[in-house]
Amino acid sequence: MKIIVCVKQVPDTNDVKWSKENNIIREGLINIINPYDEYAIQAALDIKKFNPDTKITLLSMGPNCAKDALEYGLSMGADDAILLSDKRFSGADTCATSKTLASAIKNVIKDFDLIITGQFAIDGDTAQTGPSLSYHLNIPVLTYVKKITDSKEGKITAMCERENEVLTFETKLPAVLCVLKNCAELKKPRIEDYIRAQTKRIGILNLDDIQSIPEETGIKGSPTFVQRAFRPEVNRWCKKVKYDYIKEILLHIREENGKEEKTEQQ
Amino acid sequence: MAKKKKQNSNNQNENLSSNQAEEMITRDIFVFAEIIKKSDKMTLHAVVPELLNAARELADKYTNMLKVCSIICTDYNIDSDFENIKRDLYINGSDKIYFIKSEKIQNYTGIAKAVSEFCKAKIPEIFLIGATIIGRSIAPLISSDLNTGLTADCTKLEITNFKDEKKLAATRPTFGGQLMATILCKNLPQMATVRPSVLQKRGDIYKEDGEYEEFIPNLDDFCNHLTILNTEINKNKLSAELENAQIVVAGGKGLKNEENFQKLIKFANLIGASYAGSRGAVDMGLIGKEYQIGQTGKTVAPKVYIAFGISGAVHHMVGISNAKKIIAINNDENAPIIENSDIAIVEDASKVLDELIEELEKNGNA
CATH class of the missing domain: 3.40.50.1220 (TPP-binding domain)
Known part of the structure; x- marks a missing residue:
């Protein structure tokens, strides 16, 4: 089986610092592999465990430094990796991104059975690229995958989370699976895995290599654009309570619970 | 064939944005009326009234000619609860309800295809969808099929003037919530998803009754590849x-x-x-x-x-x-x-x- 895992490098958003002018200080920001994508890779590795002739290719789009995320994925055990990197790809929204990834898959990778992606990326949190990619490749998509339960004879079975239900879907391959965290048991790479990964190849491809249409990539190919970006405002009392805090907490709770009783009486 | 259709709607968009702006403002605002199953009853997802109220406010700011239309398209059988659902939609802000029906709608991929076929026929100005599991699964499939933009998880929806045109300004947290971004969309429909509990539903009754139309989409080209093998109640309700x-x-x-x-x-x-x-x-x-x-x-x-x-x-x-x-x-x-x-x-x-x-x-x- 040939599996493509789509990976995104994201800034560690837990650790953002602001300048006096309210701009994000980008220098020194640590980039990590999107945590959901780690699980996507692990899910692929779990399939490989039972089907040893499985080949796992990582695919990412981003600047040159995104190689770090791919190197991490290779250390986890993926076989090879492709980074789509070109100035003409930058500023892409999910619409342009999914078309660019689809071009690389259709025109360069060509042969594949399964695509696994994280359900979300923790920076943008749009959850759109995976389903959009399935549209452009004209293959089925399973979203909010909790667990991949079976894969054989050109079919895959997976449990998907829904509002009040968990549905088990079966679909033919090729297909796109968007996975949640904890869909697999994560095994962090060891030092020897990092060393072994250094011999693995990361192919870097540009717009011409993947025969993409310039008008469909980057800012040009993005129907959405940012009009304004700003720091979220906080408007809270910020009252510090040093003494009698138990009374204070219960006061607010009783205020709320009391209201409810009143409306019930009415 | 499908490709050609897409091209047409694109051209239409461009023409409209240039000199037929007057005509464009008669386009409507769509709200996806997600149906959920709640202890054997079919009912609207709690996000729908919130979206309808937001759509109403947007419609009034665009021009009062804009209608707020609820789009029902579901893989559940809602016959027995249909009157309640309809009434809830009018009460909460719908002028019109479209019910998209087809036997080929068996899961979310069918819903996505049917809704996007409907949008190709009616091209709305704005299309709002709840950022629920189903909403977030169908919205990118619809926006891809319509070749338009989609802004996820918005916390605020406004109308703004951009190059002499009225546009939806959708604000959302990004960068892990560190930054708020206001996002505009060049194409139509301008699509956005909004999480439940983020917006307020209206406090009063909008209408007891309103317009109603059924739509049968052409799903000849659609092939459902998903089979549901098992359904279990999510233990954590x-x-x-x-x-x-x-x-x-x-x-x-x-x-x-x-x-x-x-x-x-x-x-x-x-x-x-x-x-x-x-x-x-x-x-x-x-x-x-x-x-x-x-x-x-x-x-x-x-x-x-x-x-x-x-x-x-x-x-x-x-x-x-x-x-x-x-x-x-x-x-x-x-x-x-x-x-x-x-x-x-x-x-x-x-x-x-x-x-x-x-x-x-x-x-x-x-």
């Missing part, structure tokens, strides 16, 4: 419970261990509140992922939110920004949540829990 709770008590990494987290649950039960956890608590295994509040978890809007040992990283605060009152208990006075709360108590969270439980057990429930 707390989703809606948590999102609608009046008081939420949440614990973070600062609670350190299972024992302290049990105290939190006990306290929640004593005061009749729902309980939840931060990403940190979930990562430590103190509570299940389905209880997680924040950007990659749930959004809640309780009257009172009490955070025990939660540092208040921005991705967490995004999930509680609509809470009326935030009470934070954290022994680190530099924790961001202290500044972002209404009542801040700089104390050890588990100690405060002990004291609260003791007080409640001694002097009766809250």
